Amino acid sequence: MLEALLLVVAALLIGYAKTAIGGLASISVAIFASVMPARESTAAILLLLITGDVVAVWHYRREADWGLLRRLIPAVLPGLALGAAFLAVVDDLVLRRSIGVLLLVLAALQLALRWRSPDGAKVGSSRTAAIGTGVAAGFTTMTANAAGPVTTLYLVAQGVEKLRFLGTSALLFFGVNLCKLPFSFALGLFGPHTVRRTLLLIPFVLVGAWVGLRTVRRLSQERFDQAVLAASAVAAVALIVR
Template structure:
């Protein structure tokens, strides 16, 4: 139960401060529960964190960035749902790890090619690709955080715009995932009970994240969101 509690705290903290840390929570849940069931359990906690993040950063969303992503997210969700319904838990665990590793490597490549903020910018085609990847990875593994990190860091957005845009994006995407997950039969009474019990810890983590985000510098913030995604990938693959 302690590990579940830690995962819930990290979910809240990641939603209001360092986004990549939510992938560590995904790794914890995938190691303690059947992989398929874990995606539904953590989805409910992610939505709790989303609500807190949207409220705290409601004035900081960059709608122009979202408009480029949204058209391709739904097809990505549909592809992810088809994939999720066709594979077993062992394969899904490997897929979750592989997705996070690929995203982490892409982020390291971004940092190597563009050490200064905003050195790379995504055009329309790349934004469509990012939307598809975000929809697919979030449906399969709740792991679109690294995709969004890559996209937003490449755009050179400041930390509050990063957090505000990500908060609204993930709130909308996670709500869209609910009917997909329900249709796949992933919600059970035990899953709902566990999510309800852990929700207060998500809020505590979110409260702490808001305060950290206020104090951390922009450079440290960029480094932290990239580093957290790398750690998340390693936590799942090496568990």
């Protein structure tokens, strides 16, 4: 019963994260990896993320920054391949702890960004930063469905305002998550039980997305950035010590 409740909460957060504050999805990643085998959890959560992506793309597609997308997408594909190779060789315990470490590192990076020097935006605008972000996003999304904090770091350094941030993220992750499907199928991650459980959770993703759409324009970016950072750190520690 508790496990089912946790998965429902995770599904609601996925929907909300896709249409409001993306970093909250890190909590869902941690929940899924804690109550399911880590490899199975990456497949289950992927299908829910794609559901949320469809809603986000439909509502924010006109806000997307195609210039930013063109810089990031070419570097994402090598990151996906690296992530798939990593998944093929690690066991469940290593993967769970790897997810925790990734979330903790990304939370620390977001905190560092808040204290960055005045020329941080210049660093964020470089081609090297775009390539590094793309590869890291591809790897972390393939192994842990946790690329949100990576792209958040990059987009915040660019000074991207909220709606443009949401539109760019929606299209980027929709494309990336679709690209992950064949990798996940090839690794045998989509068992019948995983698919059935995911289908039952899809309505909760839609409810979360609905709530996010109605609250996003009233959100204080500063306060929610702090909350997301704290939640990511707590989720990461829980996975590492589990």
